């Protein structure tokens with residue numbers, strides 16, 4: 001691990017300003033992704049700003065009838081919150097399908113959204129990786145790509161986003177609230193938070209240097225049957241090969257977001273419109289532009305079958 | 317710091333001492349400036365309570381809570397398996413909640429209350445979970461055991477606090493203690509010896525006594 005200086009921030013504005021003005025600064029929340037990557041010197045911040053004492057750990061009702069989730073609410077507490085369990089079951093389910101009890105106790109809402117890919121070559125510093133070292137190439141293209149993305153990819157990078165929580169947030173139309181280094185707040189719909197790789201896979205989201213996530217807002221509850229189904233290589237404590245998060249209404253309409261297959265939680269409102277026509281129709285729309293490798297082409301079938309199982313469960 | 321004082325030096329102490337030397341050597345190869353003290357701006361003073369005792373340390377900011385416990389406070393009961401959040405051997409309790417001590421920095425724990433396996437119970441005064449692990453042979457080599465025990469104690473508290481799990485069928489009903497729940501909730505603790513079925517039996521016994 002490279003050496004760094006450390007400060008505990010006490011206000012959101014001070015945290016954002018410090019991060020923007022100090023070269024090489026990063027926020028640290030739970031630390032469960034950042035420290036992992038710092039140990040491998042994939043992340044090399046020279047200054048860490050600890051945001052754990054900012055008081056952003058509350059879940060509050062909004063005037064619109066939704067909930068504002070503080071950026072520092074731990075994954076365990078979010079999944080266990082009575083209002084989330086009652087009105088946003090999809091979010092509880094997605095959180096509980098991720099990581100382990102110990103990790104969820106530390107992992108935060110903001111950190112979970114910004115966690116980085118689990119592409120094995122991103123983690124292996126002896127391999128070329130455009131995300132880790134822009135311009136060095138992509139070892140995954142001709143390598144072990146079974147776990148990686150099939151849609152939204154580019155010639156530069158086929159990494160997938162590993163978060164379960166983000167898939168639920170996408171299906172629930174969550175909005176990310178931030179404060180910019182000059183102190184101005186802004187709102188970013190979750191659909192716009194993560195960027196596709198294009199030829200700059202090292203730029204993963206639209207936040208500016210020093211921009212601090214303060215909360216994630218859920219719109220008012222949408223009801224319906226809310227199901228999160230995660231397919232993985234072992235029954236627990238493993239990242240998704242494919243996951244499907246869906247909200248299905250009694251009339252068969254609804255929304256669906258898919259995890260494990262793209263650089264961001266994958267949803268297409270046009271595909272949602274096909275829900276009454278079944279899993280095949282939805283999957284065809286969702287994966288129109290898919291560009292799988294030989295090793296991960298199975299994910300195309302797996303998305304359809306997982307969605308099919310979700311729809312069967314929703315019908316009861 | 318704990319000092320061995322006038323106690324006789326056992327073979328185990330010697331082993332611990334030589335293991336510590338090895339750790340220092342490998343740490344410096346990873347870029348730790350162990351021979352020179354870190355620059356002032358790269359170290360921080362932090363105070364927390366460990367097993368009921370107030371501790372204050374000045375640490376290189378890079379020191380994980382796990383390394384602070386093992387290398388600085390010589391509480392070597394907490395184990396390092398993967399050092400990347402993947403095995404659970406380093407599980408300790410912070411303010412009663414289980415966490416992976418390898419993925420958190422010691423300097424982030426100002427004012428916190430930390431319990432390690434040494435604080436859970438001692439020979440002659442075992443915690444019921446420790447005794448149950450012994451009675452049920454909930455281990456073979458024992459390397460994962462401190463983490464398993466800390467994790468299982470906090471896990472039962474999580475069920476008592478009605479925190480749901482991936483296998484909880486009804487999110488609006490109270491959490492139950494079943495073998496399936498215990499297995500899912502303990503999935504963050506890997507046992508290379510595969511002592512899982514006895515671990516579940518030990519936890520089930522303690523859970524039953526509590527219920």
Ligand SMILES: Cc1cc2nc3c(=O)[nH]c(=O)nc-3n(C[C@H](O)[C@H](O)[C@H](O)COP(=O)(O)OP(=O)(O)OC[C@H]3O[C@@H](n4cnc5c(N)ncnc54)[C@H](O)[C@@H]3O)c2cc1C
Nearest residue numbers: 029030031032033034098099107108111112163164213401
């Ligand atoms: C073994 C293992 C298994 C896992 N399995 C799963 C899984 O199955 N599913 C899953 O979804 N996840 C899984 N995870 C990942 C885990 O969910 C993430 O590590 C965690 O959610 C990150 O949150 P954090 O608070 O610890 O983030 P940190 O590590 O503190 O931060 C992550 C990033 O977010 C930035 N950041 C943090 N807070 C803010 C803020 N407020 N504003 C702006 N930027 C911020 C940091 O600068 C950093 O770049 C696993 C992790 C491990 C180690």
Ligand code: SF4
Nearest residue numbers: 119129130138157158
């Ligand atoms: S897929 Fe992306 S993250 Fe993986 S090696 Fe290629 S460039 Fe790196």
Ligand code: FES
Nearest residue numbers: 397398399404418
């Ligand atoms: S040593 Fe911390 S999880 Fe393996």
Ligand code: FES
Nearest residue numbers: 456458507508509
């Ligand atoms: S008892 Fe050996 S690793 Fe669990």
